[in-house]
Amino acid sequence: MPEVYTGATALPMWTLYLAVVVGGVAGATYAARRGFDVIGVLTLSITAGLGGLLLRDILLARGPIVLRDTTFIWSATAAAVLGFFFAGYIARFDRALLALEALAMGLLATVGTDSALRAGLGGLSAIAVGTIVATAGPLFRDILGGDAPQLLRPGVFLGIIALGGSILYVALDAWTKQALLSQILVILTVFGTRLAALRLDLETRSAEDVSDRVWSYWGRKDRGNA
Amino acid sequence: MPDTVQSLALPSSIDALAITVGAISGALHARRRHMDVMGILVVAFCGALGGGVIRDILLVSGPPVFLTSSTFLLYAIVGAGFGWAFSRFFTKATILLEVIDGLFIGVWVLVGATKALGNGLGFGSVLLVAVITATGGGVLRDIFCGEQVSLLLPGQWLAFAALMGALTFMIVFWFGGELFIAELLCIVVASTLRMVSTAFDLRTPMPMDLSRRFRAPAEPSH
Numbered sequence A: 001m002p003e004v005y006t007g008a009t010a011l012p013m014w015t016l017y018l019a020v021v022v023g024g025v026a027g028a029t030y031a032a033r034r035g036f037d038v039i040g041v042l043t044l045s046i047t048a049g050l051g052g053l054l055l056r057d058i059l060l061a062r063g064p065i066v067l068r069d070t071t072f073i074w075s076a077t078a079a080a081v082l083g084f085f086f087a088g089y090i091a092r093f094d095r096a097l098l099a100l101e102a103l104a105m106g107l108l109a110t111v112g113t114d115s116a117l118r119a120g121l122g123g124l125s126a127i128a129v130g131t132i133v134a135t136a137g138p139l140f141r142d143i144l145g146g147d148a149p150q151l152l153r154p155g156v157f158l159g160i161i162a163l164g165g166s167i168l169y170v171a172l173d174a175w176t177k178q179a180l181l182s183q184i185l186v187i188l189t190v191f192g193t194r195l196a197a198l199r200l201d202l203e204t205r206s207a208e209d210v211s212d213r214v215w216s217y218w219g220r221k222d223r224g225n226a
Numbered sequence B: 001m002p003d004t005v006q007s008l009a010l011p012s013s014i015d016a017l018a019i020t021v022g023a024i025s026g027a028l029h030a031r032r033r034h035m036d037v038m039g040i041l042v043v044a045f046c047g048a049l050g051g052g053v054i055r056d057i058l059l060v061s062g063p064p065v066f067l068t069s070s071t072f073l074l075y076a077i078v079g080a081g082f083g084w085a086f087s088r089f090f091t092k093a094t095i096l097l098e099v100i101d102g103l104f105i106g107v108w109v110l111v112g113a114t115k116a117l118g119n120g121l122g123f124g125s126v127l128l129v130a131v132i133t134a135t136g137g138g139v140l141r142d143i144f145c146g147e148q149v150s151l152l153l154p155g156q157w158l159a160f161a162a163l164m165g166a167l168t169f170m171i172v173f174w175f176g177g178e179l180f181i182a183e184l185l186c187i188v189v190a191s192t193l194r195m196v197s198t199a200f201d202l203r204t205p206m207p208m209d210l211s212r213r214f215r216a217p218a219e220p221s222h
Helices: A013-033 A038-059 A070-092 A094-118 A123-145 A159-176 A179-200 A211-225 B012-032 B037-059 B070-085 B087-092 B094-118 B123-144 B159-174 B179-199 B210-214
Strands: none
Touching (some): A013 A038, A013 A070, A013 A094, A013 A123, A038 A070, A038 A123, A094 A123, A094 A179, A123 A159, A123 B037, A123 B123, A159 B037, B012 B037, B012 B070, B012 B094, B037 B094, B037 B123, B094 B159, B094 B179, B123 B159
């Protein structure tokens, strides 16, 4: 059997499986809320749970770990079973699920960034991969459900935190050179920021147009000269 | 078939301009839909780099170019920033954007076709990869915005122009023409078709149902 690429996490592997379960449960409860059938719940749990890791391996051009290591598939399936039978029960603990999702997002961001760095990519590319891995789950979930993705619309900080976490990881990794330490620090930062954003309702605004301001600045200058 | 070609190395200024313009139009698309920072970044990246990513995945030739050469990402970020900050200006300058966009369709088709040829693909596969390179970014953009894919709706020639450009390239190349002439003709054909269809609002044909025409005229049609 060829050597299995074990994903780049300095933490024990079960944390990654747990991240898949959390993402999968979020996808499955979403599907249950939308009134999807058993295939819909399974599909959404697998794409939301495994989408990021799958996309990472496609981008880094290697055999997907989520297919080599079957524990990943079983984790996503377990999440689908949970979501299929206990969606109402899980919905009562939506705050806990949001917190777990924040932890999973931090872990995925570090894993994505780290594996891109180890594949010999530059810092900017690693940040891009980390952000993609961390946010692909919710994005795929919304696309499959036919919603305008929550990730892209103004709302409580989500993608921006994954982006920040990836940037922080690249910086910490270059500075401390200790994968485990930087990973834990980034996960805690992402977790804390996300919870603070949820509590304080920190929202991103829709894009702003500054051409008026620039033009009025130039306009003023012209008048001053005249 | 003539020998395979090395994948084409375009002057980096053309790459830079093509990616920046793609990112600007992606950012405008996102802004019209009132997205936030992340939305603009994602949609601009899709518009600028999406086609190339799909191409590199299909050709299994290592990580996509935008990851291995980090300047591509920088251009995309710059384009997204411009589209974000000066969207009103660029919305007024649609003609400028459309002309540049039309020119670059030819460039993308050519990049896709030469890269596929360099990987030793056959005639039809090269056509497919070339068209996907030129149009994939727009498809990804529409999917991520949660909209119907505009490539599939009736509208101005995009995939058609790309296909004709790729076909020209392959025919000239296949019959032993100069590589340079094939490249030039490819860009000219694709860009001209695209810009003509934009200028005169030429629409792609809808499916016509011939079965009714072949049916025996037993009943009056109205």
